[in-house]
Amino acid sequence: MEAAVQGESAVEVQDLVKTYPKAEGNAVDGVSFTIRRGEIFGLLGPNGAGKTTLVGVLTTAVQPSSGAVRIAGADIADALRVKPRIAVLPQTNNLDRSLKAREVLTYHAAYHGVPKAEREARADRLLAELGLADRAKEKVPRYSGGMAQRLMLARALMHDPDVLFLDEPTNNLDPQSRYFLWDRIRELNERGVTIVLTTHDMNEAEQLCDRVAVVDHGKVLVLDTPDELKKIIPGGGLLELHAALPGGAPAATDAAADGADPTLAEGPAADLLRRLRALDAKQVEPLATDGDGESGIARFRLFSDDAGALVPAVIEAVAQEGAQVRDLRLSTPSLEDVFIHLTGRNLRP
Numbered sequence: 001m002e003a004a005v006q007g008e009s010a011v012e013v014q015d016l017v018k019t020y021p022k023a024e025g026n027a028v029d030g031v032s033f034t035i036r037r038g039e040i041f042g043l044l045g046p047n048g049a050g051k052t053t054l055v056g057v058l059t060t061a062v063q064p065s066s067g068a069v070r071i072a073g074a075d076i077a078d079a080l081r082v083k084p085r086i087a088v089l090p091q092t093n094n095l096d097r098s099l100k101a102r103e104v105l106t107y108h109a110a111y112h113g114v115p116k117a118e119r120e121a122r123a124d125r126l127l128a129e130l131g132l133a134d135r136a137k138e139k140v141p142r143y144s145g146g147m148a149q150r151l152m153l154a155r156a157l158m159h160d161p162d163v164l165f166l167d168e169p170t171n172n173l174d175p176q177s178r179y180f181l182w183d184r185i186r187e188l189n190e191r192g193v194t195i196v197l198t199t200h201d202m203n204e205a206e207q208l209c210d211r212v213a214v215v216d217h218g219k220v221l222v223l224d225t226p227d228e229l230k231k232i233i234p235g236g237g238l239l240e241l242h243a244a245l246p247g248g249a250p251a252a253t254d255a256a257a258d259g260a261d262p263t264l265a266e267g268p269a270a271d272l273l274r275r276l277r278a279l280d281a282k283q284v285e286p287l288a289t290d291g292d293g294e295s296g297i298a299r300f301r302l303f304s305d306d307a308g309a310l311v312p313a314v315i316e317a318v319a320q321e322g323a324q325v326r327d328l329r330l331s332t333p334s335l336e337d338v339f340i341h342l343t344g345r346n347l348r349p
């Protein structure tokens, strides 16, 4: 290994910009950050935020417009040096359907110049580790979606990369396959592989990632550990209220779901929201409402350092509106709360 590889940084991104021809604005808009060697790094962002473009640049698939990127010490412009250091687990199955599973692995390693004895041994080890040993001689089309995903992960590891990019790796997997993949990702990381994980699954990011970057409109909005990011939310505690409204008609919170200011709307949900906002919480948020108009259930979240202390006043506010408490839960903000807090609720194109 070269000296640079042994340094602290697996990925260094400086002032990176990517502008697509004829596009409005930059898909990646002046981004700088560092991914440390040996960490599991999460990339979160709404659709169109720029994650795919960013990962495309980091994996040499997309040409940057300006800025600098180094992967394991090598300049991204030097693809011949970068490519052997990285591997990508794509979101869609791009396995060669004419091959048997084990051939997928050995051919890939041969392409990367791994000596024969080593690639044979590595293929057997990876097939065993990924639970595919007894299906190694089957052709790719006979593989289920979950098996294909594991085979693609094995393929990605055949040339022993320093940095592994995973693009929504558990999208469309059943819970068993998801947990299995999470365990393998952790094991790989313990063996020293740096992982860059793009995901829309906030729980996955929270479970796996040492640090997370939230990207939107081509910029990194925040970058920190999941625990630190949760401190962004005003108030360290969360109280979630579900209340059955008098006469249903939860118009106010429907309006909120569309991005309108619910305080402008009329109706029992808006009245209750106003009462809750008068309490000693740092922030009160209406959520989308369940209901059939007859018995609408309005849902609210109150953020406060001491959310438990709000319980009596919340119950009283509900009673004063002639509503009924259906559920009242205390918790701490999740990464999803942070994500919504930073990127909003509006649908992206």
Ligand SMILES: Nc1ncnc2c1ncn2[C@@H]1O[C@H](COP(=O)(O)OP(=O)(O)OP(=O)(O)O)[C@@H](O)[C@H]1O
Binding pocket: 020, 021, 023, 027, 045, 046, 047, 048, 049, 050, 051, 052, 053, 054
């Ligand atoms: N080849 C392209 N040509 C022009 N514009 C593009 C191209 N690829 C992406 N874009 C635009 O660049 C912006 C960022 O897109 P990108 O696919 O990188 O976002 P993303 O965060 O990966 O989204 P998703 O979560 O939906 O995959 C979007 O506005 C998108 O429309």
